[in-house]
Structure formats: C-alpha cells, structure tokens
Amino acid sequence: MGLSFPLIILIVHYLVSLMMFNLILFASSSGVQPLCHDDERFALLQFKESFTISQSASTNPSTYLKVSSWKPDQISDCCKWDGVECNKDTGHVIGLDLSSSCLKEWDTSYTLACVRELGS
Structure with missing residues (x-):
C-alpha cells in the first residue's frame, strides 16, 4: 500500500x-569570533600593571580609563576590551589604542613580544 x-x-x-x-x-x-588567546590576555594584563595611571595625565574631559575593562578572570575575552583590536579570524591581538587613557608613565623595559601579531 x-x-x-x-x-x-x-x-x-x-x-x-x-x-x-x-x-x-x-x-x-x-x-x-574566536576568543583571544590566553597567553596574549596574560601579556596584556602584565602590560597593564607596568604603567602608572593618573587622571591628571590628560586635560581632555572625555578621557577615560580604557584598561578598566581589562580583567584577569579566565572568561574575560581580551578581544572585547577597550583599546584592544583582534583579528576576526584568529583571535590574535593585532592592535592597541590606549590614546586618551590617562597613562602617565610605564616601564619601558616591558615588552609585548609574546603578542605575536601586534602591529603586523
């Protein structure tokens, strides 16, 4: 049937x-979009610790602390942090924009060499 x-x-x-x-x-x-790589997130957090932040470092009223979104927790995706640009395909950090971020000074001996694609 x-x-x-x-x-x-x-x-x-x-x-x-x-x-x-x-x-x-x-x-x-x-x-x-893939998440950022753990080693690059860790390097950025170490970089954050290498500089001094001061509101008096800028006279621009729109200045804000971009690195305040940079958190050390394991689920934090550094590609979503203010001032961090990542490759949309690989998740590697490719750029940093910390302009107008109240950065007063930083340890110039610190390097971001482990952030392989930064600036490429």
Missing part, C-alpha cells in the same frame, strides 16, 4: 524545515 499524498507532503515539509534549521544554525555559528 502506497503513502497517501498528504503524508508525503508532511514528510517533505518536515525535511525542508530540518534542512533550513541546519542551514541557519551553520550560518550563525560560522560568524562567531
């Missing part, structure tokens, strides 16, 4: 819906 026409339509509808769901799921997951 063959399948009835309404049952075939129902099966086709189910399969098409399942395919659409998978397509949407795949499309949304491929746009997720």
Whole structure:
C-alpha cells in the first residue's frame, strides 16, 4: 500500500524545515569570533600593571580609563576590551589604542613580544 499524498507532503515539509534549521544554525555559528588567546590576555594584563595611571595625565574631559575593562578572570575575552583590536579570524591581538587613557608613565623595559601579531 502506497503513502497517501498528504503524508508525503508532511514528510517533505518536515525535511525542508530540518534542512533550513541546519542551514541557519551553520550560518550563525560560522560568524562567531574566536576568543583571544590566553597567553596574549596574560601579556596584556602584565602590560597593564607596568604603567602608572593618573587622571591628571590628560586635560581632555572625555578621557577615560580604557584598561578598566581589562580583567584577569579566565572568561574575560581580551578581544572585547577597550583599546584592544583582534583579528576576526584568529583571535590574535593585532592592535592597541590606549590614546586618551590617562597613562602617565610605564616601564619601558616591558615588552609585548609574546603578542605575536601586534602591529603586523
């Protein structure tokens, strides 16, 4: 005995819906930016500790402390920190913008060499 026409339509509808769901799921997951790398997050946190911050270092009223978003917790994504730019594909730090951040002075012997792609 063959399948009835309404049952075939129902099966086709189910399969098409399942395919659409998978397509949407795949499309949304491929746009997720990777998290920053642990070693680079750690290097940025050490860099943050190497400088002195002072509100008097700037006369600009719009100045704010960008590094206040730099937190040492394990779930903190340094790619979302103020002043940090990351490669959207790899999650590597590629730029820092700490202008107008109330930075007074920093230890010039400190290096960010382990942040491999910075400035490249």
